[in-house]
Amino acid sequence: MERDSKLMIRLSASEKALLEETAAEQGLKVASWARRVLLRGAKAEMGSEDTPAYGLNGSGRARPELLSLFCGPGGLDEGFRQAGFRTALATDIDKDCVATFRHNHPEAKTFTADIAALTPRKLDRIYGGEFAPFGVIGGPPCQSFSVSNVHQKDDDPRHNLPLAYAKLLKALNRRRPISFFLFENVPGLLGPRHKERYLRFKEEFQLAGFKVYEALLDAKDYGVPQERPRVFIVGINAKAYPGAEWLPPPPGDEVRTVRDTIAGLPEPVHNAKGLDPETFPVHPNHWCLVPKSRKFGNANLKEGQMFGRSFRTLRWDAPSWVVAYGHREVHVHPRGHRRLSIYEAMLLQTFPHQYELLGNMTAQVRLVSEAVPPRLGFSIAESIRKALGLPAARQERKGATSRRKEPRHPATADLFT
Numbered sequence: 001m002e003r004d005s006k007l008m009i010r011l012s013a014s015e016k017a018l019l020e021e022t023a024a025e026q027g028l029k030v031a032s033w034a035r036r037v038l039l040r041g042a043k044a045e046m047g048s049e050d051t052p053a054y055g056l057n058g059s060g061r062a063r064p065e066l067l068s069l070f071c072g073p074g075g076l077d078e079g080f081r082q083a084g085f086r087t088a089l090a091t092d093i094d095k096d097c098v099a100t101f102r103h104n105h106p107e108a109k110t111f112t113a114d115i116a117a118l119t120p121r122k123l124d125r126i127y128g129g130e131f132a133p134f135g136v137i138g139g140p141p142c143q144s145f146s147v148s149n150v151h152q153k154d155d156d157p158r159h160n161l162p163l164a165y166a167k168l169l170k171a172l173n174r175r176r177p178i179s180f181f182l183f184e185n186v187p188g189l190l191g192p193r194h195k196e197r198y199l200r201f202k203e204e205f206q207l208a209g210f211k212v213y214e215a216l217l218d219a220k221d222y223g224v225p226q227e228r229p230r231v232f233i234v235g236i237n238a239k240a241y242p243g244a245e246w247l248p249p250p251p252g253d254e255v256r257t258v259r260d261t262i263a264g265l266p267e268p269v270h271n272a273k274g275l276d277p278e279t280f281p282v283h284p285n286h287w288c289l290v291p292k293s294r295k296f297g298n299a300n301l302k303e304g305q306m307f308g309r310s311f312r313t314l315r316w317d318a319p320s321w322v323v324a325y326g327h328r329e330v331h332v333h334p335r336g337h338r339r340l341s342i343y344e345a346m347l348l349q350t351f352p353h354q355y356e357l358l359g360n361m362t363a364q365v366r367l368v369s370e371a372v373p374p375r376l377g378f379s380i381a382e383s384i385r386k387a388l389g390l391p392a393a394r395q396e397r398k399g400a401t402s403r404r405k406e407p408r409h410p411a412t413a414d415l416f417t
């Protein structure tokens with residue numbers, strides 16, 4: 001395990017006072033704030049070097065630009081980034097999502113907005129010129145379609161968000177051709193209750209100018225230690241790519257387990273007021289809900305079993321159940337003594353070690369639950385790249401990522417490949 005080390009910086013008294021004031025404004029200790037700002041700057045510098053690039057247009061560096069709608073914490077974008085794409089603009093209605101996205105994808109322009117209020121001209125203003133992305137990706141909120149939501153309502157306004165997505169896509173595609181789009185959601189969308197709606201969404205995507213494909217994929221078949229079936233709609237520009245055909249990514253052979261992913265981690269910090277994430281062991285997200293219930297600790301909670309509605313204890317030697325938590329329903333650690341830490345849930349979602357979620361505990365539970373696992377996003381990005389005949393991304397300056405920040409926990413090492 002890598003040991004933490006200190007960095008000393010010489011400052012004048014007035015510079016130090018300025019740093020302290022800025023950090024205090026954000027409610028952070030100066031070291032935490034400075035670490036974040038320094039890492040963000042370094043990631044921005046390294047971004048063009050540690051990200052695989054396509055050799056397009058002879059430039060050797062051009063990476064197809066994406067618009068990311070409903071960007072959340074950026075799980076889907078992270079997968080596309082690893083496959084050589086670059087998110088140029090990312091937007092979400094939630095400020096914790098946008099802050100987290102900005103922190104981890106400093107190359108992108110990020111902003112908070114309701115998708116219903118977006119137009120190509122608004123995107124141009126934020127982009128700083130006419131915005132003509134190569135592709136558009138996004139998964140609208142799934143709660144209104146989820147079978148685990150027992151309070152589904154037919155007039156839920158969230159049902160219309162896929163139509164807002166299709167409308168914006170159509171407007172952008174009319175102006176300058178978009179090569180592809182990707183839409184993600186829960187399998188509940190395929191159920192009888194939403195059948196009409198689903199057909200309408202697909203029709204609107206077709207009318208936007210795309211040949212539409214669909215697939216139900218389970219993350220566990222793509223190197224993710226988690227059962228997470230999701231619906232994907234992929235659209236390929238019908239005029240620009242008349243002969244192209246999208247095929248779902250082929251499933252891999254390897255099934256990754258909870259043990260492969262989180263065994264050996266030190267105990268996380270329990271949630272409390274005034275904590276400094278920079279002092280957490282292993283990772284600034286390695287904290288968990290306080291195990292207040294008496295069920296923890298008296299051997300009630302057994303591997304692989306459910307106790308009541310909200311105590312699901314993970315099995316060591318199987319993939320996790322879906323990481324999709326209500327406020328207090330984070331899965332129980334296989335040892336049964338507490339719930340998972342946010343960092344453990346991030347690893348089950350295949351976020352790379354250097355990824356960090358911002359916001360309070362409640363926000364982080366939401367963010368980690370809603371993300372597309374980056375490894376699944378990567379497999380889909382690869383399948384789209386192949387369908388469009390783009391050359392394979394080549395890894396420039398191989399090893400730059402791991403040189404930048406070594407994993408501090410052996411189980412995370414393979415997340416850096």
Ligand SMILES: C[S@@+](CC[C@H](N)C(=O)[O-])C[C@H]1O[C@@H](n2cnc3c(N)ncnc32)[C@H](O)[C@@H]1O
Nearest residue numbers: 070072073074075076093094114115141371372
């Ligand atoms: C399923 S999550 C997206 C996760 C993301 N694709 C990822 O991989 O990290 C859906 C997101 O839609 C956002 N959202 C909900 N309503 C919205 C609206 N009206 N406009 C824009 N974003 C919205 C939510 O805040 C949430 O982050």
